[in-house]
Amino acid sequence: MDKLFIPRGVQRTSLPKFLLWLLPWTGLFAVGIYAIYLCLAEGLFHTNMDNRFAFGIWIFMDLTVIALGAGAFFTGFLLYILRKKELSAVINSAVVIGLICYSGAVLVLMVDVGQPLRAWFTFWHPNTHSMLTEVTFCLTCYLVVLLIEYIPIVLKNRKLRQIPKFLVFEFELHKLMPVFAAVGAFLSFFHQGSLGGLFGVLRGRPFAFREELGIWPSTFFLFVFSAAAAGPSFIMLTTLLVEKLTRKRLVRSSIYQFLGKLSGSMLIGYVLLKSIDTLIWINSTSPGNGFPAFEFYETQSFGTWILFSEIVLFGLFPALILLSSRLRMNRVLLFGSAFLVCCGIMLNRFVMTIQTLALPTLPFDEFLTYAPSWEEVAAFLFVVAYGVILYSLTYRYTTIFPQERELALGRNEEHGELSAAQSTDDGSRQNSFSAKTVNRTIS
Amino acid sequence: MAHHGRTTSESIIMETMNEKKHKYGMVIDLDKCNGCGACTVACAVENNVPPAVEKMNSRNGITWLRVSNVNQNESFTENDTVFVPMFCQQCEKETPCLTVCPQNAVDIDPNTGIVGQIPQRCLGCRYCMTACPYHARYFNYWDPQWSDGMKQQLNPDVSPRMRGVVEKCNFCHGRLHAAKEKAASMGNREIDPKEYVPACVESCPNSAITFGDLNDQTSVVAQLSKQGNAFRFLSRLGTEPKVYYHSTREWVRAMAEQKGPHSLRDSQFSAEAIHG
Numbered sequence: 001m002d003k004l005f006i007p008r009g010v011q012r013t014s015l016p017k018f019l020l021w022l023l024p025w026t027g028l029f030a031v032g033i034y035a036i037y038l039c040l041a042e043g044l045f046h047t048n049m050d051n052r053f054a055f056g057i058w059i060f061m062d063l064t065v066i067a068l069g070a071g072a073f074f075t076g077f078l079l080y081i082l083r084k085k086e087l088s089a090v091i092n093s094a095v096v097i098g099l100i101c102y103s104g105a106v107l108v109l110m111v112d113v114g115q116p117l118r119a120w121f122t123f124w125h126p127n128t129h130s131m132l133t134e135v136t137f138c139l140t141c142y143l144v145v146l147l148i149e150y151i152p153i154v155l156k157n158r159k160l161r162q163i164p165k166f167l168v169f170e171f172e173l174h175k176l177m178p179v180f181a182a183v184g185a186f187l188s189f190f191h192q193g194s195l196g197g198l199f200g201v202l203r204g205r206p207f208a209f210r211e212e213l214g215i216w217p218s219t220f221f222l223f224v225f226s227a228a229a230a231g232p233s234f235i236m237l238t239t240l241l242v243e244k245l246t247r248k249r250l251v252r253s254s255i256y257q258f259l260g261k262l263s264g265s266m267l268i269g270y271v272l273l274k275s276i277d278t279l280i281w282i283n284s285t286s287p288g289n290g291f292p293a294f295e296f297y298e299t300q301s302f303g304t305w306i307l308f309s310e311i312v313l314f315g316l317f318p319a320l321i322l323l324s325s326r327l328r329m330n331r332v333l334l335f336g337s338a339f340l341v342c343c344g345i346m347l348n349r350f351v352m353t354i355q356t357l358a359l360p361t362l363p364f365d366e367f368l369t370y371a372p373s374w375e376e377v378a379a380f381l382f383v384v385a386y387g388v389i390l391y392s393l394t395y396r397y398t399t400i401f402p403q404e405r406e407l408a409l410g411r412n413e414e415h416g417e418l419s420a421a422q423s424t425d426d427g428s429r430q431n432s433f434s435a436k437t438v439n440r441t442i443s
Numbered sequence: 444m445a446h447h448g449r450t451t452s453e454s455i456i457m458e459t460m461n462e463k464k465h466k467y468g469m470v471i472d473l474d475k476c477n478g479c480g481a482c483t484v485a486c487a488v489e490n491n492v493p494p495a496v497e498k499m500n501s502r503n504g505i506t507w508l509r510v511s512n513v514n515q516n517e518s519f520t521e522n523d524t525v526f527v528p529m530f531c532q533q534c535e536k537e538t539p540c541l542t543v544c545p546q547n548a549v550d551i552d553p554n555t556g557i558v559g560q561i562p563q564r565c566l567g568c569r570y571c572m573t574a575c576p577y578h579a580r581y582f583n584y585w586d587p588q589w590s591d592g593m594k595q596q597l598n599p600d601v602s603p604r605m606r607g608v609v610e611k612c613n614f615c616h617g618r619l620h621a622a623k624e625k626a627a628s629m630g631n632r633e634i635d636p637k638e639y640v641p642a643c644v645e646s647c648p649n650s651a652i653t654f655g656d657l658n659d660q661t662s663v664v665a666q667l668s669k670q671g672n673a674f675r676f677l678s679r680l681g682t683e684p685k686v687y688y689h690s691t692r693e694w695v696r697a698m699a700e701q702k703g704p705h706s707l708r709d710s711q712f713s714a715e716a717i718h719g
Contacts, residue, residue: 045584052502054569055573113566121564202574203539203680205574361576362529362676363698364698
C-alpha cells in the first residue's frame with residue numbers, strides 16, 4: 001500500500017526503516033505535546049519566564065525560525081516574479097520549510113500568550129500603531145498563502161494525481177502561483193520587518209531602541225535583509241542534510257552555488273546596513289537617551305564579542321566567501337559559510353530578545369539571568385520534531401526535489417548527457433521503474 | 444433620541460470633551476519612607492491582588508507596588524539607604540506600553556491622564572511588559588486564588604483578574620469611580636479631591652506619598668513636583684512620568700539620574716526588593 005504512494009522514478013527507504021526514523025521524533029513530539037498541555041491547562045508558571053523576562057526562549061525561537069523560513073518567500077519571489085528559473089529545483093523544499101517554520105512559530109505563540117482564545121481580538125479591535133498587530137496580520141495571512149502553496153506539492157502525489165479533479169485543481173493552482181508568490185513576498189516583507197520593529201520601537205529599552213526611517217525603526221529593514229540572507233542559506237543546509245541522510249544527490253551543484261551567491265549578496269547588504277545602524281546607535285541614539293552604548297557590553301556574559309561576532313564572524317566573513325565564485329566552489333567553505341549565516345541570524349535574534357531583557361534600565365535594578373524550564377525546551381523541540389516529521393512525510397510521498405530523478409540516473413549536470421543508470425549511487429533502483437517511465441520523466 | 448438637537452451619544456461625547464482635564468500624579472518623599480510596606484499591602488487589598496502561591500517569588504509574583512531598598516554601599520558608619528516605592532509611573536508622553544499593545548488593552552484617559560489596563564481585552568502577549576522601563580507590569584502566571592476567609596474581604600468595586608493577563612497600578616481606579624458616583628449623586632460634575640485618594644497614599648504612616656491633580660497649580664502635589672529636590676526616574680527617556688520622587692539627599696537624586704544602566708557593577712548602589 002505504502003509503495004503506491006511513493007513517486008515513480010525515485011527510490012525511498014522501506015516502510016519499517018522509515019517508521020523507525022520517525023519513532024524518536026514522534027517521542028519528542030509527544031513530550032512536547034505534554035509540555036504544551038501543562039502550559040495551556042495549568043498556566044505559564046511552568047515556564048521560567050517572569051515579570052522582567054517576559055519573553056523567553058519561545059520568542060527567540062519564533063524570531064529565528066521565521067527568519068530561517070524566509071527562504072520560502074524570497075525564493076518564491078525570485079522564481080515567480082523575477083523569473084530565476086534555477087530556483088525551481090528548491091522551491092518545493094523552500095515552501096515546505098517555510099510552512100514548517102511559520103506554522104511552528106504560530107503554534108508556539110499560541111502557547112506563549114496567556115489567553116490564546118483571545119487571539120482574534122487583534123483582528124477585531126486592532127491597535128494600528130502596534131508592530132505586533134502588523135506581525136499578527138501578516139503572519140496569519142502568509143501562513144494561509146503557504147498552505148495554498150503547499151497544496152499542489154501534496155496533490156503531486158502519485159496516488160492523488162489519479163483523481164482528475166485534484167489534477168485539475170493542482171494545475172489551476174499552479175497558474176495562480178505567481179500571484180501567491182507576490183502576495184507572500186509582500187506579506188513576508190512586512191512581518192519580517194515588523195518583527196524587527198517590535199524591538200526597535202521600545203523607547204523604554206535603550207539597548208534595542210533605534211532611530212526611525214519613515215515610520216519604521218531601522219531594525220525593521222535589518223530584519224528584512226537578514227532574513228533574506230538566512231533563507232537561502234537554510235535551504236542549502238537542509239537540502240544538504242537530506243542528501244546526507246538519504247545518501248543521494250537531490251539538486252545540482254550549480255543550484256548550491258546560486259543559493260550561496262544569493263545569500264552572500266543579501267548578507268553583504270545586511271552587514272553594511274547593520275554597521276551603519278550600529279555606528280548611529282553608539283554615537284547618537286543611545287547616548288541621546290542618556291545611556292552610553294559601551295556600558296551595555298560591560299556585563300560578563302554580553303561583551304563586545306557579541307557585536308563582533310554578529311557583524312564580522314557571522315556577517316562579513318561568510319558574506320565574502322559566498323560572494324567569491326572561487327571560494328564557493330569549495331563545498332566545505334560554501335556550506336560552512338551557510339552555517340555561519342544561520343548562526344549569525346540566531347545570535348542576532350537572541351541579542352534582540354534575551355540581551356534586551358537581561359539588561360537593567362532603572363539605576364538600582366540588577367542584571368538578570370534566565371534559563372528556560374524543561375517545558376519551554378520541550379515545546380521548542382516539539383517544533384523541531386514536528387518539522388522533521390512533516391518534512392520526512394512530504395519528502396517520502398512527493399517529489400519535492402524535481403532534479404532528484406535526473407540526478408539519480410546519473411545525468412551529467414554540466415553537459416546534460418544521460419549516463420548509465422548503473423553509475424548512480426544506488427544502481428538497484430533501475431528495477432523499480434521501466435525504461436519507458438524513465439524516458440518520459442526525463443523528457 | 445434627540446437631546447437639544449443632538450443624539451445621546453453625541454451628548455455624551457460633548458460632555459466628556461467639556462469635562463475638566465485633570466492630570467493625576469504623585470510625589471513620594473523618599474526621606475520619609477521607612478520601607479514598612481504598608482502601601483504594598485494596602486494596594487494589594489484594595490485592588491484584589493491575590494496572595495502568593497507556593498512557587499511564587501519576587502520575579503513572577505504580582506505586586507502593583509514594590510518597594511526596593513537601595514544601599515549606598517559605603518562603610519558601615521557612612522552607609523545610607525533609601526527605600527524606593529516603584530509602580531506604574533503613568534507616562535504621559537510616548538507612553539511605552541500604550542502603542543505596543545496589539546489589541547488596545549492599554550489606554551490613557553484623556554480626562555485624568557491615568558494609563559489604564561483592560562484585563563478583559565488582554566491577550567497576555569506581555570509585549571507591554573517588555574516595553575515598560577520601570578518593570579511595573581505584572582503577568583498572572585497562576586490562577587488567582589483566595590482562601591474562603593479571604594474571599595469575604597475582596598473589594599467589590601474592583602474585578603479580580605484571571606490567569607494569563609497583565610495588570611498594573613491604575614491609581615486605584617475603583618476609588619475614582621466611587622468618587623465620581625458620589626459626586627454625581629450630589630449633583631456635582633467634579634469630584635471632591637478629598638474623596639479620591641489611592642490606597643497607598645491613605646495607608647502610608649509617614650505621609651510620604653502625596654496625590655492630586657498636577658494641573659491644579661494650587662494643589663500640594665503640583666507645588667511639590669516643582670520643588671528643587673523633586674525628580675523622576677528615567678526622565679531622560681522623555682516619557683514624562685507623572686510620579687515624582689523627592690529627597691534632600693544628594694546621592695539619592697544622583698542615583699535616580701545615574702547615567703548608564705550598570706551603576707550596580709560600579710558598586711555604587713545595591714538594591715533589593717523588600718516588598719513585592
